[in-house]
Amino acid sequence: MTEMSDGRELGVGLVGTSFMGRVHSQAWTLASRAFDLALTPRVLAVAGQDSERTAAFAARNDIARSSTDWRSLLDDPRVDVIDVCVPGDLHAVIAEEALAAGKHVLCEKPLSNSLAEAESMVAAAQSARERGIQSMVGYSYRFVPALAHARALVGAGRLGTIRHIRAQYLQDWIVAEDFPLVWRLDRERAGSGALGDIGAHIVDAAVFVTGQRLTGVSALTETFVRERPLPAATGALAATAGSGYGPVTVDDAAVFIGRTDGGALATFEATRFAAGRKNAMRLEVNGSLGSVSFDFESADELWFHDHTVDASEAGFRRIHVTEPSHPYAGAWWPAGHGLGYDHAFVHEVADFVRAIAEERTPEPSFEDGLYVQRVLDAVERSAAADAGWTPVDADRP
Numbered sequence: 001m002t003e004m005s006d007g008r009e010l011g012v013g014l015v016g017t018s019f020m021g022r023v024h025s026q027a028w029t030l031a032s033r034a035f036d037l038a039l040t041p042r043v044l045a046v047a048g049q050d051s052e053r054t055a056a057f058a059a060r061n062d063i064a065r066s067s068t069d070w071r072s073l074l075d076d077p078r079v080d081v082i083d084v085c086v087p088g089d090l091h092a093v094i095a096e097e098a099l100a101a102g103k104h105v106l107c108e109k110p111l112s113n114s115l116a117e118a119e120s121m122v123a124a125a126q127s128a129r130e131r132g133i134q135s136m137v138g139y140s141y142r143f144v145p146a147l148a149h150a151r152a153l154v155g156a157g158r159l160g161t162i163r164h165i166r167a168q169y170l171q172d173w174i175v176a177e178d179f180p181l182v183w184r185l186d187r188e189r190a191g192s193g194a195l196g197d198i199g200a201h202i203v204d205a206a207v208f209v210t211g212q213r214l215t216g217v218s219a220l221t222e223t224f225v226r227e228r229p230l231p232a233a234t235g236a237l238a239a240t241a242g243s244g245y246g247p248v249t250v251d252d253a254a255v256f257i258g259r260t261d262g263g264a265l266a267t268f269e270a271t272r273f274a275a276g277r278k279n280a281m282r283l284e285v286n287g288s289l290g291s292v293s294f295d296f297e298s299a300d301e302l303w304f305h306d307h308t309v310d311a312s313e314a315g316f317r318r319i320h321v322t323e324p325s326h327p328y329a330g331a332w333w334p335a336g337h338g339l340g341y342d343h344a345f346v347h348e349v350a351d352f353v354r355a356i357a358e359e360r361t362p363e364p365s366f367e368d369g370l371y372v373q374r375v376l377d378a379v380e381r382s383a384a385a386d387a388g389w390t391p392v393d394a395d396r397p
């Protein structure tokens with residue numbers, strides 16, 4: 001955070017005006033207020049499905065231009081970055097066309113709806129990189145200070161040899177059987193259900209914190225509610241029912257175990273049916289010298305047990321990850337004042353802007369996104385074989 005802005009603007013074209021479009025729009029605005037960046041990002045244009053709603057979004061977010069045609073953003077020479085905040089069925093086409101047009105791309109997670117698309121997106125990203133064009137996938141939890149601090153503790157050897165990775169992502173927004181059939185419940189649009197929507201986050205967080213990748217998995221998935229009312233209107237994880245019913249074509253929950261390339265055993269659980277759990281994105285890592293434990297529902301806290309301390313005094317202690325010395329935290333408020341869900345996105349786009357300015361590959365890269373897709377693919381193949389052991393095959397197309 002030492003670079004100072006030389007006043008150069010980085011034009012952003014935002015595609016999507018729903019939950020992620022809103023969070024990203026705010027993140028682009030706040031990034032250069034919180035951090036000293038060599039380039040100042042500014043959202044210049046937004047594309048959405050409905051012209052009135054997109055124009056209203058533009059007005060509320062102080063964005064000069066709105067359109068219902070995302071390709072028009074690619075034609076705009078002032079737009080340097082395309083930010084893809086739409087359902088997964090559009091990720092590959094928008095990202096690849098944008099990279100070909102010479103735009104840097106930030107793409108929401110999961111990278112794609114299929115492994116084949118992810119492979120193709122990585123090929124496009126690699127060829128764009130040779131032309132100085134960068135790309136990043138939006139695994140936002142990497143940018144939560146407590147998780148970044150957990151990674152630093154693991155990296156510093158404080159946990160020793162990693163034995164267990166225990167990850168859960170628990171939500172409850174579709175527990176009600178009459179909750180409508182929103183796009184996240186449609187395989188054509190979302191690729192998969194809880195698995196790709198939130199399971200993808202914990203797969204990424206596990207490799208981010210421990211540096212270890214899954215080599216094989218055994219999985220079960222289930223769709224508890226197989227028909228739902230068609231939606232009339234939708235909001236961020238909310239919707240009202242219209243008339244008629246349609247089939248749910250994705251998993252409602254996914255559980256899987258795995259082995260890592262570092263010799264650890266891992267368990268993962270992703271569900272949107274955990275009544276009472278709103279956004280319980282949890283990760284615990286146990287090593288030979290200690291453990292860390294995190295729950296996004298208390299996002300500023302990282303619990304750390306140092307097993308080298310005498311047993312009479314050892315035990316999990318709470319690190320309040322709000323000190324200026326903690327990752328990203330120093331850009332914000334005095335220690336103890338805390339951050340929210342949206343701040344991680346500010347950190348994410350700030351890191352992306354830095355990578356663009358410094359002409360280096362940002363993390364998480366499209367290759368990092370491809371690794372997650374390989375795991376999701378293996379999980380689905382294993383679940384189809386009712387928990388059959390399935391290698392996470394690096395060579396599969």
Ligand code: SOE
Pocket residue numbers: 019171197198237279
């Ligand atoms: C819905 O389950 C959702 O908005 C995810 O799509 C996001 O990636 C996650 O951060 C919060 O929950």
